[in-house]
Amino acid sequence: MLEVPVNEDIMLRQLQPADAPLVYKQLDSSRKSLRKFLPWVDYNTSEEHSLRFIQMMLRKAEDQEAIALGIWYKGVLCGVMDLHDWDHQLHKVEIGYWVGESFQGKGIATKACRALVTYAFKKLRLNKIEIHFMLQNERSGQIPIKLGFTREGILRHNAKLHGQFVDIVVMGVLRQDWKF
Numbered sequence: 006m007l008e009v010p011v012n013e014d015i016m017l018r019q020l021q022p023a024d025a026p027l028v029y030k031q032l033d034s035s036r037k038s039l040r041k042f043l044p045w046v047d048y049n050t051s052e053e054h055s056l057r058f059i060q061m062m063l064r065k066a067e068d069q070e071a072i073a074l075g076i077w078y079k080g081v082l083c084g085v086m087d088l089h090d091w092d093h094q095l096h097k098v099e100i101g102y103w104v105g106e107s108f109q110g111k112g113i114a115t116k117a118c119r120a121l122v123t124y125a126f127k128k129l130r131l132n133k134i135e136i137h138f139m140l141q142n143e144r145s146g147q148i149p150i151k152l153g154f155t156r157e158g159i160l161r162h163n164a165k166l167h168g169q170f171v172d173i174v175v176m177g178v179l180r181q182d183w184k185f
Contacts, residue, residue, distance in 0.1 A: 007072065011120040015113060017074040017086060019066070024075055025056035027082040035106035042142040043103060044166050062087065069093070076104065076117050083108035086117055088125065097133035097177075098125060102148075115148050122152065126180045133179050139164065140172040149176040153184065 009017040020028065029052040032039065040046040049055060062073035071089040075082045084104035091098045100121060104114045118136075125131045136149040140159060154176040162170035 007066075007074065009074065009120050009124045011116050014079050015116055015120075016077045017117055017121060018077060020059045020062065020073045020075050020085065022056055022059055022063075024082065025059055026052050028059070028075070028085060029055040031082055031084065031105040032103075035103075038106045038109075039103055040167075042139050042145065042166070044164065047167075065089075074121070076102075076113060078108055078111075078113055083113060086114070086121055088121070095133065096131050097135065098129075098131055099135045099137060100125075101137075102145075109144075114145075115151050118148055119152055122178065122183065123185060126183055127185070131180065133177055135175060135177040137173050137175050139166065140174050146174060146176075149178075152178065153182070154178045155182075 006021065007017075007019040011017060029049070032046065032049055032055065036046055049058070059073065062071055065071035066073075070091050071087060073085060073087040076084040076086055084102065086100065086102040088098045089101060100118060102114050102118060122134050125134055135157075136154060137160075138145045155178065157175045157177050160173040160175060163173040164171050
């Protein structure tokens, strides 16, 4: 099981089936704020949905296609961070993340993201990491900016949120530009 230490308060740990109730509880308690920018929130309506997500990500981890990690803050699961859309030919991956409402604004996602990027470059030998987010999600967009990612462009009408097309910002960082 993969663990990535962040600091004395924060740990990333690969999600396991037993974590499904905790993931669902954190998601459900933050549903109103998370659904503003994450279309999949409306489809996760039970612990069973969280369990299926974890099981799918464990299968993908075996094939090095993706990996889902719980973000643990002072021993409490406060969110999820993942590597997905792993491209082995180009040695790149995308990072996704969400943090429960009561844990937002503490810098947890930024610190966890920094640790995961460093891990991905050092241990997984990747060349590029991307973060995609909805243009309107300014708070999420601050994370890659703080970490020194470069804005690479906007994918117009590249996702749907509550029946409306939305633009996606793409930010990336190369291994050669990362400050270890």
